[in-house]
Amino acid sequence: MMSVIRKIHKWLAIIVGLQLIIWLSSGLYLNIADATKASGRQYLVKTKPTVVDIASTVSVKSVLTQYPNAQSIKLITLLDKPFFLVTLEKGLYAHFPNRYQLVNAVQGNRIEIDSTFAAELAQASYSGGGDISDVRIIETRPSAFPKQQNASWQISFTDEVSTQVYIEADSGRLIGHSNDHKALAGLMLMLHFMDYGRIGSFNSWQMIFFALIALWLSISGMIMAVTFTKRNVQRLKI
Incomplete structure:
Protein backbone atom coordinates (compact mmCIF):
# COMPACT_ATOMS: atom_id res chain seq x y z
CA MET A 1 0.00 0.00 0.00
CA MET A 2 2.77 2.42 0.93
CA SER A 3 4.55 1.79 -2.36
CA VAL A 4 1.41 2.87 -4.26
CA ILE A 5 1.10 6.01 -2.13
CA ARG A 6 4.77 6.84 -2.74
CA LYS A 7 4.38 6.47 -6.51
CA ILE A 8 1.26 8.62 -6.63
CA HIS A 9 2.95 11.17 -4.35
CA LYS A 10 6.02 11.30 -6.60
CA TRP A 11 4.16 11.81 -9.88
CA LEU A 12 1.74 14.35 -8.46
CA ALA A 13 4.69 16.24 -6.96
CA ILE A 14 6.27 16.35 -10.43
CA ILE A 15 3.06 17.79 -11.92
CA VAL A 16 2.83 20.45 -9.21
CA GLY A 17 6.54 21.16 -9.60
CA LEU A 18 6.11 21.83 -13.33
CA GLN A 19 3.18 24.13 -12.62
CA LEU A 20 5.27 25.86 -9.94
CA ILE A 21 7.90 26.65 -12.57
CA ILE A 22 5.15 28.10 -14.76
CA TRP A 23 3.85 30.18 -11.83
CA LEU A 24 7.30 31.56 -11.08
CA SER A 25 8.27 32.35 -14.69
CA SER A 26 4.91 33.92 -15.60
CA GLY A 27 4.84 35.87 -12.33
CA LEU A 28 8.35 37.17 -13.01
CA TYR A 29 7.30 38.37 -16.46
CA LEU A 30 4.18 40.09 -15.09
CA ASN A 31 6.33 41.94 -12.55
CA ILE A 32 8.99 43.19 -14.97
CA ALA A 33 6.76 43.86 -18.00
CA ASP A 34 5.96 47.44 -19.00
CA ALA A 35 2.48 48.02 -17.56
CA THR A 36 1.50 50.56 -20.23
CA LYS A 37 2.41 48.22 -23.08
CA ALA A 38 0.87 45.20 -21.37
CA SER A 39 -2.43 47.04 -20.97
CA GLY A 40 -2.81 47.37 -24.75
CA ARG A 41 -3.74 51.04 -24.40
CA ASN A 179 -2.17 44.50 -29.18
CA ASP A 180 0.80 42.12 -29.31
CA HIS A 181 2.03 43.23 -25.87
CA LYS A 182 -1.38 42.67 -24.27
CA ALA A 183 -1.68 39.28 -26.00
CA LEU A 184 1.61 38.16 -24.44
CA ALA A 185 0.57 39.51 -21.03
CA GLY A 186 -2.76 37.70 -21.42
CA LEU A 187 -0.94 34.46 -22.15
CA MET A 188 1.17 34.89 -19.02
CA LEU A 189 -1.93 35.63 -16.93
CA MET A 190 -3.59 32.53 -18.34
CA LEU A 191 -0.59 30.40 -17.38
CA HIS A 192 -0.18 32.05 -13.98
CA PHE A 193 -3.82 31.55 -12.94
CA MET A 194 -4.25 28.27 -14.87
CA ASP A 195 -7.10 29.87 -16.79
CA TYR A 196 -6.76 27.37 -19.62
CA GLY A 197 -10.49 27.64 -20.39
CA ARG A 198 -10.03 31.42 -20.95
CA ILE A 199 -12.93 32.49 -18.74
CA GLY A 200 -11.06 35.44 -17.23
CA SER A 201 -11.17 34.04 -13.69
CA PHE A 202 -8.97 31.98 -11.38
CA ASN A 203 -12.05 30.13 -10.08
CA SER A 204 -11.65 27.29 -12.59
CA TRP A 205 -11.71 23.51 -12.36
CA GLN A 206 -7.97 23.48 -13.05
CA MET A 207 -7.31 25.56 -9.94
CA ILE A 208 -9.62 23.33 -7.89
CA PHE A 209 -7.88 20.24 -9.29
CA PHE A 210 -4.43 21.51 -8.29
CA ALA A 211 -5.77 22.47 -4.86
CA LEU A 212 -6.96 18.88 -4.40
CA ILE A 213 -3.57 17.61 -5.56
CA ALA A 214 -1.86 19.86 -2.99
CA LEU A 215 -4.21 18.49 -0.32
CA TRP A 216 -3.37 14.93 -1.37
CA LEU A 217 0.36 15.67 -1.27
CA SER A 218 -0.01 17.05 2.26
CA ILE A 219 -2.00 14.05 3.50
CA SER A 220 0.14 11.43 1.76
CA GLY A 221 3.29 13.24 2.90
CA MET A 222 2.14 13.10 6.53
CA ILE A 223 1.22 9.42 6.17
CA MET A 224 4.66 8.59 4.78
CA ALA A 225 6.37 10.70 7.45
CA VAL A 226 4.48 8.96 10.26
CA THR A 227 5.15 5.52 8.74
CA PHE A 228 8.84 6.32 8.30
CA THR A 229 9.10 7.57 11.89
CA LYS A 230 7.43 4.44 13.28
CA ARG A 231 9.80 2.21 11.35
CA ASN A 232 12.83 4.10 12.67
CA VAL A 233 11.52 3.89 16.23
CA GLN A 234 11.01 0.13 15.88
CA ARG A 235 14.53 -0.28 14.50
CA LEU A 236 15.98 1.66 17.43
CA LYS A 237 14.13 -0.59 19.89
CA ILE A 238 15.58 -3.64 18.22
Missing part, protein backbone atom coordinates in the same frame (compact mmCIF):
# COMPACT_ATOMS: atom_id res chain seq x y z
CA GLN A 42 -0.74 52.39 -26.30
CA TYR A 43 -2.93 54.17 -28.86
CA LEU A 44 -6.08 54.62 -26.80
CA VAL A 45 -7.69 58.06 -27.03
CA LYS A 46 -9.47 59.32 -23.93
CA THR A 47 -12.58 61.08 -25.18
CA LYS A 48 -14.53 63.69 -23.24
CA PRO A 49 -18.33 63.44 -23.01
CA THR A 50 -20.22 65.71 -25.39
CA VAL A 51 -22.76 68.18 -24.01
CA VAL A 52 -26.20 67.34 -25.41
CA ASP A 53 -28.96 69.87 -26.02
CA ILE A 54 -31.90 68.13 -24.37
CA ALA A 55 -34.35 70.36 -26.23
CA SER A 56 -33.27 68.80 -29.53
CA THR A 57 -33.96 65.22 -28.42
CA VAL A 58 -37.18 63.25 -28.47
CA SER A 59 -38.85 62.62 -25.14
CA VAL A 60 -37.91 59.65 -23.01
CA LYS A 61 -41.62 58.89 -22.74
CA SER A 62 -41.87 58.30 -26.50
CA VAL A 63 -38.91 55.92 -26.33
CA LEU A 64 -40.48 54.11 -23.40
CA THR A 65 -43.64 53.70 -25.46
CA GLN A 66 -41.60 51.78 -28.05
CA TYR A 67 -39.92 49.67 -25.36
CA PRO A 68 -42.38 49.29 -22.46
CA ASN A 69 -40.30 46.48 -20.91
CA ALA A 70 -37.11 48.55 -20.80
CA GLN A 71 -35.22 48.31 -17.51
CA SER A 72 -33.51 51.66 -18.03
CA ILE A 73 -33.04 54.39 -20.63
CA LYS A 74 -29.82 56.41 -20.67
CA LEU A 75 -28.77 59.33 -22.84
CA ILE A 76 -25.28 58.74 -24.27
CA THR A 77 -23.12 60.13 -27.07
CA LEU A 78 -21.36 58.18 -29.80
CA LEU A 79 -19.23 60.06 -32.32
CA ASP A 80 -20.50 63.30 -30.72
CA LYS A 81 -24.11 62.37 -31.55
CA PRO A 82 -26.83 61.74 -28.96
CA PHE A 83 -28.42 58.32 -28.55
CA PHE A 84 -30.71 56.70 -26.03
CA LEU A 85 -29.29 53.44 -24.73
CA VAL A 86 -32.28 51.25 -23.88
CA THR A 87 -31.44 48.39 -21.55
CA LEU A 88 -33.72 45.42 -22.21
CA GLU A 89 -31.86 42.84 -20.14
CA LYS A 90 -29.25 43.88 -17.58
CA GLY A 91 -26.50 41.76 -16.07
CA LEU A 92 -24.69 42.51 -12.82
CA TYR A 93 -21.68 43.94 -14.69
CA ALA A 94 -21.16 45.42 -18.15
CA HIS A 95 -19.35 42.30 -19.36
CA PHE A 96 -22.14 39.99 -18.15
CA PRO A 97 -24.88 39.01 -20.65
CA ASN A 98 -26.84 42.16 -21.46
CA ARG A 99 -29.26 43.19 -24.20
CA TYR A 100 -29.44 46.77 -25.44
CA GLN A 101 -31.09 48.80 -28.15
CA LEU A 102 -29.76 52.11 -29.45
CA VAL A 103 -32.23 54.81 -30.42
CA ASN A 104 -31.37 58.00 -32.28
CA ALA A 105 -32.09 60.67 -29.66
CA VAL A 106 -32.99 63.30 -32.28
CA GLN A 107 -35.10 61.32 -34.74
CA GLY A 108 -36.31 58.54 -32.44
CA ASN A 109 -35.51 55.65 -34.80
CA ARG A 110 -33.68 52.50 -33.71
CA ILE A 111 -30.01 52.18 -34.64
CA GLU A 112 -28.03 49.01 -35.28
CA ILE A 113 -24.25 49.05 -35.02
CA ASP A 114 -23.01 47.65 -38.31
CA SER A 115 -19.42 47.20 -39.47
CA THR A 116 -19.18 50.78 -40.75
CA PHE A 117 -20.45 52.30 -37.49
CA ALA A 118 -18.17 50.01 -35.46
CA ALA A 119 -15.15 51.00 -37.57
CA GLU A 120 -15.92 54.70 -37.03
CA LEU A 121 -16.18 54.17 -33.26
CA ALA A 122 -12.89 52.28 -33.24
CA GLN A 123 -11.16 54.96 -35.32
CA ALA A 124 -12.36 57.66 -32.92
CA SER A 125 -10.69 55.83 -30.02
CA TYR A 126 -7.41 55.26 -31.89
CA SER A 127 -4.44 57.65 -32.08
CA GLY A 128 -1.97 55.48 -34.00
CA GLY A 129 -0.91 55.76 -37.61
CA GLY A 130 -2.26 52.43 -38.81
CA ASP A 131 -5.16 51.84 -41.17
CA ILE A 132 -8.11 49.54 -40.58
CA SER A 133 -7.35 46.15 -42.11
CA ASP A 134 -10.26 44.04 -40.89
CA VAL A 135 -13.67 44.40 -39.22
CA ARG A 136 -15.45 41.31 -37.95
CA ILE A 137 -18.15 40.36 -35.46
CA ILE A 138 -17.11 38.15 -32.53
CA GLU A 139 -19.99 36.15 -31.05
CA THR A 140 -17.88 34.34 -28.45
CA ARG A 141 -15.58 35.67 -25.72
CA PRO A 142 -12.67 37.58 -27.30
CA SER A 143 -9.33 36.10 -26.28
CA ALA A 144 -8.11 39.59 -25.36
CA PHE A 145 -11.12 40.17 -23.06
CA PRO A 146 -12.22 36.71 -21.88
CA LYS A 147 -14.72 38.13 -19.37
CA GLN A 148 -16.72 39.81 -22.14
CA GLN A 149 -19.84 37.68 -22.66
CA ASN A 150 -21.65 39.83 -25.23
CA ALA A 151 -21.12 39.95 -28.98
CA SER A 152 -18.50 42.49 -30.05
CA TRP A 153 -16.92 43.99 -33.13
CA GLN A 154 -13.20 43.42 -33.58
CA ILE A 155 -11.46 46.13 -35.61
CA SER A 156 -7.82 45.47 -36.56
CA PHE A 157 -5.24 48.15 -37.41
CA THR A 158 -2.02 47.86 -39.42
CA ASP A 159 0.42 49.36 -36.92
CA GLU A 160 3.65 47.99 -35.47
CA VAL A 161 1.90 46.37 -32.48
CA SER A 162 -1.14 44.97 -34.35
CA THR A 163 -3.71 47.00 -32.41
CA GLN A 164 -7.21 45.57 -32.19
CA VAL A 165 -10.19 47.57 -30.91
CA TYR A 166 -13.27 45.88 -29.46
CA ILE A 167 -16.70 47.53 -29.60
CA GLU A 168 -19.77 45.98 -27.95
CA ALA A 169 -22.19 45.12 -30.73
CA ASP A 170 -25.45 46.19 -29.06
CA SER A 171 -24.41 49.28 -27.08
CA GLY A 172 -21.43 50.70 -28.96
CA ARG A 173 -19.44 50.64 -25.71
CA LEU A 174 -15.69 50.60 -26.13
CA ILE A 175 -14.62 47.35 -24.50
CA GLY A 176 -10.94 48.13 -24.90
CA HIS A 177 -7.79 48.00 -27.00
CA SER A 178 -5.49 45.04 -27.42
Whole structure:
Protein backbone atom coordinates (compact mmCIF):
# COMPACT_ATOMS: atom_id res chain seq x y z
CA MET A 1 0.00 0.00 0.00
CA MET A 2 2.77 2.42 0.93
CA SER A 3 4.55 1.79 -2.36
CA VAL A 4 1.41 2.87 -4.26
CA ILE A 5 1.10 6.01 -2.13
CA ARG A 6 4.77 6.84 -2.74
CA LYS A 7 4.38 6.47 -6.51
CA ILE A 8 1.26 8.62 -6.63
CA HIS A 9 2.95 11.17 -4.35
CA LYS A 10 6.02 11.30 -6.60
CA TRP A 11 4.16 11.81 -9.88
CA LEU A 12 1.74 14.35 -8.46
CA ALA A 13 4.69 16.24 -6.96
CA ILE A 14 6.27 16.35 -10.43
CA ILE A 15 3.06 17.79 -11.92
CA VAL A 16 2.83 20.45 -9.21
CA GLY A 17 6.54 21.16 -9.60
CA LEU A 18 6.11 21.83 -13.33
CA GLN A 19 3.18 24.13 -12.62
CA LEU A 20 5.27 25.86 -9.94
CA ILE A 21 7.90 26.65 -12.57
CA ILE A 22 5.15 28.10 -14.76
CA TRP A 23 3.85 30.18 -11.83
CA LEU A 24 7.30 31.56 -11.08
CA SER A 25 8.27 32.35 -14.69
CA SER A 26 4.91 33.92 -15.60
CA GLY A 27 4.84 35.87 -12.33
CA LEU A 28 8.35 37.17 -13.01
CA TYR A 29 7.30 38.37 -16.46
CA LEU A 30 4.18 40.09 -15.09
CA ASN A 31 6.33 41.94 -12.55
CA ILE A 32 8.99 43.19 -14.97
CA ALA A 33 6.76 43.86 -18.00
CA ASP A 34 5.96 47.44 -19.00
CA ALA A 35 2.48 48.02 -17.56
CA THR A 36 1.50 50.56 -20.23
CA LYS A 37 2.41 48.22 -23.08
CA ALA A 38 0.87 45.20 -21.37
CA SER A 39 -2.43 47.04 -20.97
CA GLY A 40 -2.81 47.37 -24.75
CA ARG A 41 -3.74 51.04 -24.40
CA GLN A 42 -0.74 52.39 -26.30
CA TYR A 43 -2.93 54.17 -28.86
CA LEU A 44 -6.08 54.62 -26.80
CA VAL A 45 -7.69 58.06 -27.03
CA LYS A 46 -9.47 59.32 -23.93
CA THR A 47 -12.58 61.08 -25.18
CA LYS A 48 -14.53 63.69 -23.24
CA PRO A 49 -18.33 63.44 -23.01
CA THR A 50 -20.22 65.71 -25.39
CA VAL A 51 -22.76 68.18 -24.01
CA VAL A 52 -26.20 67.34 -25.41
CA ASP A 53 -28.96 69.87 -26.02
CA ILE A 54 -31.90 68.13 -24.37
CA ALA A 55 -34.35 70.36 -26.23
CA SER A 56 -33.27 68.80 -29.53
CA THR A 57 -33.96 65.22 -28.42
CA VAL A 58 -37.18 63.25 -28.47
CA SER A 59 -38.85 62.62 -25.14
CA VAL A 60 -37.91 59.65 -23.01
CA LYS A 61 -41.62 58.89 -22.74
CA SER A 62 -41.87 58.30 -26.50
CA VAL A 63 -38.91 55.92 -26.33
CA LEU A 64 -40.48 54.11 -23.40
CA THR A 65 -43.64 53.70 -25.46
CA GLN A 66 -41.60 51.78 -28.05
CA TYR A 67 -39.92 49.67 -25.36
CA PRO A 68 -42.38 49.29 -22.46
CA ASN A 69 -40.30 46.48 -20.91
CA ALA A 70 -37.11 48.55 -20.80
CA GLN A 71 -35.22 48.31 -17.51
CA SER A 72 -33.51 51.66 -18.03
CA ILE A 73 -33.04 54.39 -20.63
CA LYS A 74 -29.82 56.41 -20.67
CA LEU A 75 -28.77 59.33 -22.84
CA ILE A 76 -25.28 58.74 -24.27
CA THR A 77 -23.12 60.13 -27.07
CA LEU A 78 -21.36 58.18 -29.80
CA LEU A 79 -19.23 60.06 -32.32
CA ASP A 80 -20.50 63.30 -30.72
CA LYS A 81 -24.11 62.37 -31.55
CA PRO A 82 -26.83 61.74 -28.96
CA PHE A 83 -28.42 58.32 -28.55
CA PHE A 84 -30.71 56.70 -26.03
CA LEU A 85 -29.29 53.44 -24.73
CA VAL A 86 -32.28 51.25 -23.88
CA THR A 87 -31.44 48.39 -21.55
CA LEU A 88 -33.72 45.42 -22.21
CA GLU A 89 -31.86 42.84 -20.14
CA LYS A 90 -29.25 43.88 -17.58
CA GLY A 91 -26.50 41.76 -16.07
CA LEU A 92 -24.69 42.51 -12.82
CA TYR A 93 -21.68 43.94 -14.69
CA ALA A 94 -21.16 45.42 -18.15
CA HIS A 95 -19.35 42.30 -19.36
CA PHE A 96 -22.14 39.99 -18.15
CA PRO A 97 -24.88 39.01 -20.65
CA ASN A 98 -26.84 42.16 -21.46
CA ARG A 99 -29.26 43.19 -24.20
CA TYR A 100 -29.44 46.77 -25.44
CA GLN A 101 -31.09 48.80 -28.15
CA LEU A 102 -29.76 52.11 -29.45
CA VAL A 103 -32.23 54.81 -30.42
CA ASN A 104 -31.37 58.00 -32.28
CA ALA A 105 -32.09 60.67 -29.66
CA VAL A 106 -32.99 63.30 -32.28
CA GLN A 107 -35.10 61.32 -34.74
CA GLY A 108 -36.31 58.54 -32.44
CA ASN A 109 -35.51 55.65 -34.80
CA ARG A 110 -33.68 52.50 -33.71
CA ILE A 111 -30.01 52.18 -34.64
CA GLU A 112 -28.03 49.01 -35.28
CA ILE A 113 -24.25 49.05 -35.02
CA ASP A 114 -23.01 47.65 -38.31
CA SER A 115 -19.42 47.20 -39.47
CA THR A 116 -19.18 50.78 -40.75
CA PHE A 117 -20.45 52.30 -37.49
CA ALA A 118 -18.17 50.01 -35.46
CA ALA A 119 -15.15 51.00 -37.57
CA GLU A 120 -15.92 54.70 -37.03
CA LEU A 121 -16.18 54.17 -33.26
CA ALA A 122 -12.89 52.28 -33.24
CA GLN A 123 -11.16 54.96 -35.32
CA ALA A 124 -12.36 57.66 -32.92
CA SER A 125 -10.69 55.83 -30.02
CA TYR A 126 -7.41 55.26 -31.89
CA SER A 127 -4.44 57.65 -32.08
CA GLY A 128 -1.97 55.48 -34.00
CA GLY A 129 -0.91 55.76 -37.61
CA GLY A 130 -2.26 52.43 -38.81
CA ASP A 131 -5.16 51.84 -41.17
CA ILE A 132 -8.11 49.54 -40.58
CA SER A 133 -7.35 46.15 -42.11
CA ASP A 134 -10.26 44.04 -40.89
CA VAL A 135 -13.67 44.40 -39.22
CA ARG A 136 -15.45 41.31 -37.95
CA ILE A 137 -18.15 40.36 -35.46
CA ILE A 138 -17.11 38.15 -32.53
CA GLU A 139 -19.99 36.15 -31.05
CA THR A 140 -17.88 34.34 -28.45
CA ARG A 141 -15.58 35.67 -25.72
CA PRO A 142 -12.67 37.58 -27.30
CA SER A 143 -9.33 36.10 -26.28
CA ALA A 144 -8.11 39.59 -25.36
CA PHE A 145 -11.12 40.17 -23.06
CA PRO A 146 -12.22 36.71 -21.88
CA LYS A 147 -14.72 38.13 -19.37
CA GLN A 148 -16.72 39.81 -22.14
CA GLN A 149 -19.84 37.68 -22.66
CA ASN A 150 -21.65 39.83 -25.23
CA ALA A 151 -21.12 39.95 -28.98
CA SER A 152 -18.50 42.49 -30.05
CA TRP A 153 -16.92 43.99 -33.13
CA GLN A 154 -13.20 43.42 -33.58
CA ILE A 155 -11.46 46.13 -35.61
CA SER A 156 -7.82 45.47 -36.56
CA PHE A 157 -5.24 48.15 -37.41
CA THR A 158 -2.02 47.86 -39.42
CA ASP A 159 0.42 49.36 -36.92
CA GLU A 160 3.65 47.99 -35.47
CA VAL A 161 1.90 46.37 -32.48
CA SER A 162 -1.14 44.97 -34.35
CA THR A 163 -3.71 47.00 -32.41
CA GLN A 164 -7.21 45.57 -32.19
CA VAL A 165 -10.19 47.57 -30.91
CA TYR A 166 -13.27 45.88 -29.46
CA ILE A 167 -16.70 47.53 -29.60
CA GLU A 168 -19.77 45.98 -27.95
CA ALA A 169 -22.19 45.12 -30.73
CA ASP A 170 -25.45 46.19 -29.06
CA SER A 171 -24.41 49.28 -27.08
CA GLY A 172 -21.43 50.70 -28.96
CA ARG A 173 -19.44 50.64 -25.71
CA LEU A 174 -15.69 50.60 -26.13
CA ILE A 175 -14.62 47.35 -24.50
CA GLY A 176 -10.94 48.13 -24.90
CA HIS A 177 -7.79 48.00 -27.00
CA SER A 178 -5.49 45.04 -27.42
CA ASN A 179 -2.17 44.50 -29.18
CA ASP A 180 0.80 42.12 -29.31
CA HIS A 181 2.03 43.23 -25.87
CA LYS A 182 -1.38 42.67 -24.27
CA ALA A 183 -1.68 39.28 -26.00
CA LEU A 184 1.61 38.16 -24.44
CA ALA A 185 0.57 39.51 -21.03
CA GLY A 186 -2.76 37.70 -21.42
CA LEU A 187 -0.94 34.46 -22.15
CA MET A 188 1.17 34.89 -19.02
CA LEU A 189 -1.93 35.63 -16.93
CA MET A 190 -3.59 32.53 -18.34
CA LEU A 191 -0.59 30.40 -17.38
CA HIS A 192 -0.18 32.05 -13.98
CA PHE A 193 -3.82 31.55 -12.94
CA MET A 194 -4.25 28.27 -14.87
CA ASP A 195 -7.10 29.87 -16.79
CA TYR A 196 -6.76 27.37 -19.62
CA GLY A 197 -10.49 27.64 -20.39
CA ARG A 198 -10.03 31.42 -20.95
CA ILE A 199 -12.93 32.49 -18.74
CA GLY A 200 -11.06 35.44 -17.23
CA SER A 201 -11.17 34.04 -13.69
CA PHE A 202 -8.97 31.98 -11.38
CA ASN A 203 -12.05 30.13 -10.08
CA SER A 204 -11.65 27.29 -12.59
CA TRP A 205 -11.71 23.51 -12.36
CA GLN A 206 -7.97 23.48 -13.05
CA MET A 207 -7.31 25.56 -9.94
CA ILE A 208 -9.62 23.33 -7.89
CA PHE A 209 -7.88 20.24 -9.29
CA PHE A 210 -4.43 21.51 -8.29
CA ALA A 211 -5.77 22.47 -4.86
CA LEU A 212 -6.96 18.88 -4.40
CA ILE A 213 -3.57 17.61 -5.56
CA ALA A 214 -1.86 19.86 -2.99
CA LEU A 215 -4.21 18.49 -0.32
CA TRP A 216 -3.37 14.93 -1.37
CA LEU A 217 0.36 15.67 -1.27
CA SER A 218 -0.01 17.05 2.26
CA ILE A 219 -2.00 14.05 3.50
CA SER A 220 0.14 11.43 1.76
CA GLY A 221 3.29 13.24 2.90
CA MET A 222 2.14 13.10 6.53
CA ILE A 223 1.22 9.42 6.17
CA MET A 224 4.66 8.59 4.78
CA ALA A 225 6.37 10.70 7.45
CA VAL A 226 4.48 8.96 10.26
CA THR A 227 5.15 5.52 8.74
CA PHE A 228 8.84 6.32 8.30
CA THR A 229 9.10 7.57 11.89
CA LYS A 230 7.43 4.44 13.28
CA ARG A 231 9.80 2.21 11.35
CA ASN A 232 12.83 4.10 12.67
CA VAL A 233 11.52 3.89 16.23
CA GLN A 234 11.01 0.13 15.88
CA ARG A 235 14.53 -0.28 14.50
CA LEU A 236 15.98 1.66 17.43
CA LYS A 237 14.13 -0.59 19.89
CA ILE A 238 15.58 -3.64 18.22
